[in-house]
Amino acid sequence: MVNQNMLKLGTNRSCIRELFEYGLRQAAIVGKENVFDYSIGNPSIPAPPEVNESFVDIIRNTDSLAVHGYTPAPGMPAARDAVAAELTERFGLPIRGANIFFTCGAAPALIAVMRALNLGESEFIAIAPFFPEYRPFAESNGAKLVVVPADVPNFQINWTALEASINARTQAVIVNSPNNPSGVIYTRETLERLAALLKRKGEELGHPIFIIADEPYRELVYDGEEAPFIPTIYPNTIVCYSYSKSLSLPGERIGYICVPDCVDDSATVFAAIAGGARASGHVCAPALQQRVVARCAASRPNIRAYDENRAVLYEALTSYGYDCVKPNGAFYMFIKAPGGDAQAFSEKAKEKNLLIVPGGDFGVPEYFRICTCVSPEMIQRSLPVFKALLEEA
Amino acid sequence: MVNQNMLKLGTNRSCIRELFEYGLRQAAIVGKENVFDYSIGNPSIPAPPEVNESFVDIIRNTDSLAVHGYTPAPGMPAARDAVAAELTERFGLPIRGANIFFTCGAAPALIAVMRALNLGESEFIAIAPFFPEYRPFAESNGAKLVVVPADVPNFQINWTALEASINARTQAVIVNSPNNPSGVIYTRETLERLAALLKRKGEELGHPIFIIADEPYRELVYDGEEAPFIPTIYPNTIVCYSYSKSLSLPGERIGYICVPDCVDDSATVFAAIAGGARASGHVCAPALQQRVVARCAASRPNIRAYDENRAVLYEALTSYGYDCVKPNGAFYMFIKAPGGDAQAFSEKAKEKNLLIVPGGDFGVPEYFRICTCVSPEMIQRSLPVFKALLEEA
Numbered sequence: 001m002v003n004q005n006m007l008k009l010g011t012n013r014s015c016i017r018e019l020f021e022y023g024l025r026q027a028a029i030v031g032k033e034n035v036f037d038y039s040i041g042n043p044s045i046p047a048p049p050e051v052n053e054s055f056v057d058i059i060r061n062t063d064s065l066a067v068h069g070y071t072p073a074p075g076m077p078a079a080r081d082a083v084a085a086e087l088t089e090r091f092g093l094p095i096r097g098a099n100i101f102f103t104c105g106a107a108p109a110l111i112a113v114m115r116a117l118n119l120g121e122s123e124f125i126a127i128a129p130f131f132p133e134y135r136p137f138a139e140s141n142g143a144k145l146v147v148v149p150a151d152v153p154n155f156q157i158n159w160t161a162l163e164a165s166i167n168a169r170t171q172a173v174i175v176n177s178p179n180n181p182s183g184v185i186y187t188r189e190t191l192e193r194l195a196a197l198l199k200r201k202g203e204e205l206g207h208p209i210f211i212i213a214d215e216p217y218r219e220l221v222y223d224g225e226e227a228p229f230i231p232t233i234y235p236n237t238i239v240c241y242s243y244s245k246s247l248s249l250p251g252e253r254i255g256y257i258c259v260p261d262c263v264d265d266s267a268t269v270f271a272a273i274a275g276g277a278r279a280s281g282h283v284c285a286p287a288l289q290q291r292v293v294a295r296c297a298a299s300r301p302n303i304r305a306y307d308e309n310r311a312v313l314y315e316a317l318t319s320y321g322y323d324c325v326k327p328n329g330a331f332y333m334f335i336k337a338p339g340g341d342a343q344a345f346s347e348k349a350k351e352k353n354l355l356i357v358p359g360g361d362f363g364v365p366e367y368f369r370i371c372t373c374v375s376p377e378m379i380q381r382s383l384p385v386f387k388a389l390l391e392e393a
Numbered sequence: 394m395v396n397q398n399m400l401k402l403g404t405n406r407s408c409i410r411e412l413f414e415y416g417l418r419q420a421a422i423v424g425k426e427n428v429f430d431y432s433i434g435n436p437s438i439p440a441p442p443e444v445n446e447s448f449v450d451i452i453r454n455t456d457s458l459a460v461h462g463y464t465p466a467p468g469m470p471a472a473r474d475a476v477a478a479e480l481t482e483r484f485g486l487p488i489r490g491a492n493i494f495f496t497c498g499a500a501p502a503l504i505a506v507m508r509a510l511n512l513g514e515s516e517f518i519a520i521a522p523f524f525p526e527y528r529p530f531a532e533s534n535g536a537k538l539v540v541v542p543a544d545v546p547n548f549q550i551n552w553t554a555l556e557a558s559i560n561a562r563t564q565a566v567i568v569n570s571p572n573n574p575s576g577v578i579y580t581r582e583t584l585e586r587l588a589a590l591l592k593r594k595g596e597e598l599g600h601p602i603f604i605i606a607d608e609p610y611r612e613l614v615y616d617g618e619e620a621p622f623i624p625t626i627y628p629n630t631i632v633c634y635s636y637s638k639s640l641s642l643p644g645e646r647i648g649y650i651c652v653p654d655c656v657d658d659s660a661t662v663f664a665a666i667a668g669g670a671r672a673s674g675h676v677c678a679p680a681l682q683q684r685v686v687a688r689c690a691a692s693r694p695n696i697r698a699y700d701e702n703r704a705v706l707y708e709a710l711t712s713y714g715y716d717c718v719k720p721n722g723a724f725y726m727f728i729k730a731p732g733g734d735a736q737a738f739s740e741k742a743k744e745k746n747l748l749i750v751p752g753g754d755f756g757v758p759e760y761f762r763i764c765t766c767v768s769p770e771m772i773q774r775s776l777p778v779f780k781a782l783l784e785e786a
Contacts, residue, residue: 001657001658001662002510002512002661002665003508003509003510003512003513003665003668003669005668006508006665006666006668006669007509007661007664007668008668009667009669010509010664010671011664011668042462043458043462044458045458046456046457046458052452052457055448055452056449056452056453059448060449063439064440064445064641065436065437065438065641068440068641068642068644068645069435069643069644070435070644071644104497104646104674104676104679105674105676107675107676108675109674110674111673111674112674115396116396116399116400116403117394117395117396118396119395119396136671136672137674140668140671141672207394248457248458248461249461250462250463251463251464251677251679251680251681252679252680252681253497253646253676253677253678253680265394268394268395268400269394270403271400271403271404272396272399272400272403273399273403274402275396275398275399275400275401275403275404275533276396276403278402278403278529278533279529279533280501280504280673280674281497281500281502281504281673282500283497283498283500284644285646286497286644286645286646286682287646288644288645288681288682289679289681
């Protein structure tokens with residue numbers, strides 16, 4: 001009666017959501033202060049004040065029909081131009097408003113790009129550790145997700161495995177830097193080596209291999225590190241962006257796709273992406289949110305709270321003996337499970353009301369993820385639990 | 394290099410959008426007052442005041458993290474409950490919050506339902522005249538759209554053709570009442586006869602045939618007519634709703650799917666729809682818009698302006714000799730083209746800067762559509778042009 005793949009997608013909850021909801025139930029039993037929930041990557045710092053001021057001012061001072069009307073499918077010209085100007089100024093690569101396609105966040109952006117590039121069972125490469133939704137995004141839209149094993153313990157790129165995974169069906173490599181779940185930023189050296197490899201393989205195979213740069217964490221960078229804008233290194237890069245983390249607006253579903261002019265046959269790729277979006281029911285991104293972005297495209301979050309949490313957790317956990325690459329972006333840490341089985345370790349942690357996400361779905365079953373977008377008080381209360389778990393392991 | 398179907402979808406503009414943009418260009422040449430644009434169904438009455446007040450009040454008086462955070466995929470419990478309570482009270486059929494799945498408008502709602510019900514080249518039946526996007530919604534997601542020819546001139550249902558179109562692959566009939574483009578409401582008698590037919594055919598075929606009720610125009614009803622709530626007549630009805638027209642929020646992308654408990658195995662159908670939405674990149678509907686709906690679920694538009702336009706246009710055009718069923722819903726009129734070729738007639742109209750939409754894409758090439766969501770002044774200026782065109786035909 002119903003499609004069994006869709007039923008599975010709608011029934012199998014993500015492990016993260018299950019943990020998160022377990023935490024809420026458990027808090028009702030043992031008290032909120034006794035649950036240490038590191039499961040879900042929900043921003044814990046509020047939207048910059050000018051974002052909320054813009055919401056109010058736009059509603060108050062713009063004609064209702066104009067505010068809430070349909071925009072063109074790729075977005076309001078003023079919003080597209082504002083994003084383009086900001087990218088151009090910041091990264092020195094000329095981006096025009098016509099290169100920007102607003103979407104309801106990064107998820108439909110990635111799907112529109114995959115649908116545009118899928119020639120029928122085409123392959124998209126994810127580099128472990130990777131965001132688990134890439135798999136349903138590809139597989140439920142007729143494509144295949146190929147996973148390159150992680151480069152442990154630094155979580156850059158396993159070159160031998162990546163090269164071996166590229167073949168005539170490969171259409172793109174998904175690059176998520178700063179990375180969820182590792183918090184690692186791919187270095188300029190890594191990206192240059194990746195660009196050289198994809199250029200060479202594309203020439204061998206006779207078709208371009210795109211990079212799909214999934215960049216919701218672009219603005220969450222610490223220690224003065226650089227997160228290079230990948231189209232400046234590899235021209236055939238399509239950028240998928242979301243304001244979920246950078247403006248702390250995850251529920252508002254606003255993001256964009258950028259197809260720079262340096263992409264091969266960029267107008268054709270852009271048109272196919274517009275078709276991919278239409279095929280998923282895209283009409284326009286929420287108009288009010290587009291107007292807010294038009295005003296706040298250059299706003300930045302105050303990430304000091306994430307940075308402080310990161311410092312406290314990294315120092316404490318490594319001093320206990322946990323093994324973890326120091327994250328310099330996003331709001332995650334990816335930690336080796338004592339004993340090597342993160343599923344078992346996270347079960348033990350759960351018994352102590354410490355909620356951590358085993359890395360199997362991210363493609364690295366020996367590691368677990370914690371989110372650093374939490375309260376400093378919870379961190380302090382949880383540290384003895386982390387310590388005890390390691391001693392018992 | 395790109396998927397050719399997606400490229401076509403992204404390149405072939407809708408005839409309506411092309412006309413609309415032609416009108417904007419032409420206005421710059423001959424003056425806005427000399428272009429009579431009846432092409433696009435954009436609401437011309439503003440959102441009810443409480444809607445804009447809610448936007449402001451929610452931003453002003455709710456914690457920023459709470460307002461803009463992710464909601465569960467089907468929506469905020471408070472918003473789901475508000476919609477369910479309003480439907481229950483109004484139509485007497487018990488609807489629970491758990492039956493409601495918020496979406497980014499009706500387009501992704503329809504696609505999620507089609508993906509959930511598509512068993513592989515399943516067939517969805519559209520009854521002409523029908524909303525042209527049904528075709529890409531079905532065809533770009535692996536299903537087939539079967540069109541039942543129109544019941545001319547009253548635009549209820551051609552029963553012989555409908556019955557002949559149902560077979561073992563048929564999963565659902567899409568019902569759009571009040572109808573775009575005809576403005577007709579299916580009568581209770583029509584819907585009861587449809588229910589009896591689908592029940593009998595479902596029993597013969599051994600599987601339910603669903604109704605997908607596409608209802609963005611539910612609140613736009615005139616002359617005290619009734620627009621029955623279809624699940625009260627046919628239990629296997631899945632409702633797709635949008636606030637685009639009813640709250641004049643087309644750009645804000647907020648609507649829902651309702652799977653009432655009376656649907657066969659409704660929890661399974663609901664889960665498959667959740668999967669269908671996830672497969673298209675749905676995370677949640679815009680959270681701020683959900684909160685507004687939670688407060689304004691019972692708000693109604695002031696449709697007097699549409700009603701007056703309808704009266705003026707219907708009376709004038711029929712008095713000139715145009716042939717048109719009197720619309721009692723939505724904001725459209727569907728008019729027989731003098732000479733019987735609406736494409737040719739609309740080209741002639743375009744020469745006089747009168748922009749009307751030929752009915753070919755709606756499945757009725759002898760008719761054209763005009764929108765009544767326009768200014769009364771434009772109507773008055775355009776009437777002599779309608780008259781002259783008929784005299785020349």
